[in-house]
Amino acid sequence: MHINTKNLKAIQDLYPDELAHCYGCGKSNPDGFQLKTYLVGDETIAYFTPQPKYTALPGSVYGGLIASILDCHGTGSAAAFVCKNEHISLVDATTIPVRCVTALLKIDFKNPTPMGVELELKGKLRSIEGRKIWVDMTLTANGIICATGEILAIRLKD
């Protein structure tokens, strides 16, 4: 079920302008995917509908695109989970004080991902160990898990 994100603030929209050009999720990159991750309770969620040009075999989504959106969902989730862990409220925030980049990304392609439907990405915190944040992810289409992902995001030092 698609949750209503209208009144929620996306993590990526809280990246400062000078760091908002990421191809996958930067709000200031008009040619990018502009993926948006929301923290909802203990998990993160994002929705994305790929354009047909990101086809692998006819009718299915290219795996590189799947990796791209899980990459950005993972780093956004990691930043959100660190804030939650440190009781940093994002409700009225205009920027997020935590920066995370990907050190490791693993994708398991479980089923072909159908083209033409909205994909649902979810993230759950596995652990925070110092600057290392592990997040487990799923990518679901039509109620079927098509890919799972795990990411190790590293919190950058100031």
Ligand SMILES: CCCCCCCC/C=C\CCCCCCCC(=O)SCCNC(=O)CCNC(=O)[C@H](O)C(C)(C)COP(=O)(O)OP(=O)(O)OC[C@H]1O[C@@H](n2cnc3c(N)ncnc32)[C@H](O)[C@@H]1OP(=O)(O)O
């Ligand atoms: C890319 C630069 C961006 C700069 C500005 C970013 C601002 C962010 C703001 C807003 C985000 C918007 C952007 C969203 C991003 C979307 C996602 C991407 O596509 S990110 C691009 C792809 N990723 C990279 O290009 C990382 C390249 N790698 C690095 O820069 C470094 O290797 C880095 C920062 C990841 C770690 O370097 P260390 O010097 O800070 O820290 P060490 O000590 O090496 O690692 C920390 C701990 O992590 C473990 N570790 C590191 N890499 C590991 C790995 N591959 N597997 C397992 N463990 C690993 C290490 O063993 C260490 O563990 P122990 O503390 O000793 O327990």
